[in-house]
Amino acid sequence: MRNERLRAVMASGGWTHQRLASATGVDTKSVERWVNLGRTPRRSTAFKAAEALGEDVHALWPALRQARPARAVSPELVALYDQRADIPVSAFVDLITQARERIDVLVYAAVFLHEAYPRLNELLRERAAEGCAIRIAVGDADSENVRQRGSEERFGHGIESRCRLALMHYRPLLGTPGVELRSHGTTLYNSIYRADDQALINAHVFGVNAYGAPVWHLRRQGKGGMFDTYADSFNAVWESATPVTEG
Incomplete structure (x- = not known):
């Protein structure tokens, strides 16, 4: 299932899969999975992507609200x-x-x-x-x-x-x-x-x-x-x- 929010944000900002992959240090296929399959990236990668896109990480990947690590990391960091x-x-x-x-x-x-x-x-x-x-x-x-x-x-x-x-x-x-x-x-x-x-x-x-x-x-x-x-x-x-x- 597509991540329509991520897809719309990337489209409005002129972000290609390759550009976002470069900004977050992953390969292009990973970004394609985020967009087209609705996959959730690793927490640290998600924060990098949200920072690059200027978006709230939890708005892009709501699952991260539940998937908290054993030691919580502030979403503001x-x-x-x-x-x-x-x-x-x-x-x-x-x-x-x-x-x-x-x-x-x-x-x-x-x-x-x-x-x-x-x-x-x-x-x-x-x-x-x-x-x-x-x-x-x-x-x-x-x-x-x-x-x-x-x-x-x-x-x-x-x-x-x-x-x-x-x-x-x-x-x-x-x-x-x-x-x-x-x-x-x-x-x-x-x-x-x-x-x-x-x-x-x-x-x-x-x-x-x-x-x-x-x-x-x-x-x-x-x-x-x-x-x-x-x-x-x-x-x-x-x-x-x-x-x-x-x-």
């Missing part, structure tokens, strides 16, 4: 990277470029973004001009939590100087309509890079620099999931953060 260093900066840039409504950034410094992509401020101005609400929270270099993080990561005073450098990078955005910049002194459990309903979450580990810690790629599927947990966390920090002013 798109990918899990062993460390941030495994992710090209282009992935962060692409995430921001695709945003249409909201961009949220919560970090201590993350100067790797400006260092690897000097056009970052220009890109943020472009997104703000198109209607994106942009909120950026960087670490307060004078806060005890930032100093403590430097000690824990054996970074010494480096983390404090990088927080100041991050603020220097973002300061030119002050006064740009739609862009807000704040500093915070909270314990940074996770760095958050959100663009609309997608987010990259750098989960920090005691004694490990951020580039060596894991990253979750999440896509929001509904209320109350992992994505909303991190979005609420960002909002809580934002409310306690101090607006950065010109001068």
Whole structure:
């Protein structure tokens, strides 16, 4: 029995069997079985296919709702990277470029973004001009939590100087309509890079620099999931953060 939903989505998006097979790392015959015989792919492959097609995986393959593994995996998890260093900066840039409504950034410094992509401020101005609400929270270099993080990561005073450098990078955005910049002194459990309903979450580990810690790629599927947990966390920090002013 055909998978009419999958067939319609592929047709509307101009997806051929070969193109979807390439995007998911399977052979063309497997895709043909999904479409023409209604077969359900492996869970990990199904999530890759749904991500590529921009669809809800359970809408494409309802059987996956019942076929849960022994250890449940959140349907909002798109990918899990062993460390941030495994992710090209282009992935962060692409995430921001695709945003249409909201961009949220919560970090201590993350100067790797400006260092690897000097056009970052220009890109943020472009997104703000198109209607994106942009909120950026960087670490307060004078806060005890930032100093403590430097000690824990054996970074010494480096983390404090990088927080100041991050603020220097973002300061030119002050006064740009739609862009807000704040500093915070909270314990940074996770760095958050959100663009609309997608987010990259750098989960920090005691004694490990951020580039060596894991990253979750999440896509929001509904209320109350992992994505909303991190979005609420960002909002809580934002409310306690101090607006950065010109001068």
